[in-house]
Amino acid sequence: MTLNWLLASRREAVRTDVFERRLRRYHPRFRGAVHAQAMRHARIADLAASFPALLFALAVPRPAFDPARALACVIDGRSLAEAAAAADLPFWLRKLPPEAFAGPIAKLPDGELFRRQIANHFPRSPKLAPTWLRVVTDVASLAHEPAALWIARELVREPRRVNPARLRLISLWAWFSVQSVTFGHELIRRPWTPDMGMAAALTAADDWITMIALHVNLGHEPIADMWLRAGQLAGYDFVPLDSVSAIIEEADAMRNCLRTYGANLAHNRSRLWSIRQNGERLATLRIGCQHRDPLPNIIELEGAGNTKAPRELWWAARQWLQTHDLLQINTGQRRWGTTPLDRAAWLSLWRPYWLAKRRIPEWLPIAPSRKALQAL
Structure with a gap:
């Protein structure tokens, strides 16, 4: 037994140990496939250190990809860049560790x-x-x-x-x-x-x-049934928010969350109105039914930025609401999720x-x- 043989054996043992440690860094699910591919040739095994992503791509190819040409490049000793190109694998993946790969690349x-x-x-x-x-x-x-x-x-x-x-x-x-x-x-x-x-x-x-x-x-079409009629009372105008554009304009001007009411309106849960005076927006009104009351009521009445509306606006809104035949309004709520988009x-x-x-x-x-x- 010569010194050279001992040294060679020692180097091979170290090399094998390094390879096994690198192999253990791959995902457990694919470790067997990677090991089997690496054992086909020493140059393929070397990829565990030089290009972990390429070794993984050859062992766990993505659907419809045949790794034969890329494998031939590796075994023939061609450059890693050429082998990566044959595998349709970006060369920048070379810097990623084995842990990165949890499925076909x-x-x-x-x-x-x-x-x-x-x-x-x-x-x-x-x-x-x-x-x-x-x-x-x-x-x-x-x-x-x-x-x-x-x-x-x-x-x-x-x-x-x-x-x-x-x-x-x-x-x-x-x-x-x-x-x-x-x-x-x-x-x-x-x-x-x-x-x-x-x-x-x-x-x-x-x-x-x-x-x-x-x-x-x-x-794109306006809401056909707004439940109530546009009108004026006590100097205040009640303007229907009956379309996407009208709702967005009101939301922007009044700094509120009206945009979130699309599904609510589509399922006949409420209606939105704008209260104005001489063209100026004063408050946003939401009409709907609450608790066990089957008739429309004021659910929300808020000023700009959801500030508290003054008492006179509440009074005017209630008076305007009472000018309608509330019994004839169809406020039947549709079951949530049933109105088609x-x-x-x-x-x-x-x-x-x-x-x-x-x-x-x-x-x-x-x-x-x-x-x-x-x-x-």
């Missing part, structure tokens, strides 16, 4: 600008890596490359603020933010920009989905997205769906 952005910038936002923690890769992949697919870079940064910056369950909504909002000729873009009051923080993005996206809900609940508004809103992405996702169906809307 989907198509990812690989433009020159993206490659340069994504390197600034890699997760430092291996524990964060799988979530980071998943959200970058999802946002790249659902929105666009700039949004994928943005979410990569935000997840590293404030991991607790990034809720994967909200990424569909944020991605849709980010996508429509740069689609200026679409109906969806028209409904955005604050568009996505790369310098936004996650908290601001969530607020803006929630505001956008509220606008969407108002439109798809009420559609407006199909024309739904199709007009989402069609540009379906066409651009060349698919109609199951979570954003062609048939108007309250369940899908609420799940965003």
Whole structure:
């Protein structure tokens, strides 16, 4: 037994130990497949150290991908860049640890600008890596490359603020933010920009989905039955808020939450009115039934910014209400969730997205769906 043989044996033992440690860093579900692939050739096994993502992609290929050509590149000793290209795998994934891969690696952005910038936002923690890769992949697919870079940064910056369950909504909002000729873009009051923080993005996206809900609940036509008649009493004008545009104008002027009442109005739960004097908006009035009373009542009467309305406005509103034959008003409430959404508004809103992405996702169906809307 020679010294050289002992040294070689020692080096091989160390090399095997290092490989086994790296192998254990892969997800337990796929560890067997990775090990089996690595055992086919020493150069494939070397990928565990030099390019963990490539080894994983060869062992756990995504659907419809044949890894044969990429495997041949590795075994033939070609460059890692060439092997990655054969595997249709971005080279920037080389820097991610084995822990990042918890399923087949989907198509990812690989433009020159993206490659340069994504390197600034890699997760430092291996524990964060799988979530980071998943959200970058999802946002790249659902929105666009700039949004994928943005979410990569935000997840590293404030991991607790990034809720994967909200990424569909944020991605849709980010996508429509740069689609200026679409109906969806028209409904955005604050568009996505790369310098936004996650908290601001969530607020803006929630505001956008509220606008969407108002439109798809009420559609383009005015509300046919406002229960009451427009009129004047004691110098106050009672003006119906019977359309999406009228509700939005009132909400903006009075700084209140009227935009959230789309479903409420569609299910015949209440009606909204504006109280004005000489053209000036004084208060917003909501009429509905409450408790066991089957007749319409004043549910809310608020000044601008939800301030307390003066007594004389309450008196005038009650007097105006009593000028109607309340017994004849149909205030029958529809069971929640049974009023269909407006199909024309739904199709007009989402069609540009379906066409651009060349698919109609199951979570954003062609048939108007309250369940899908609420799940965003």
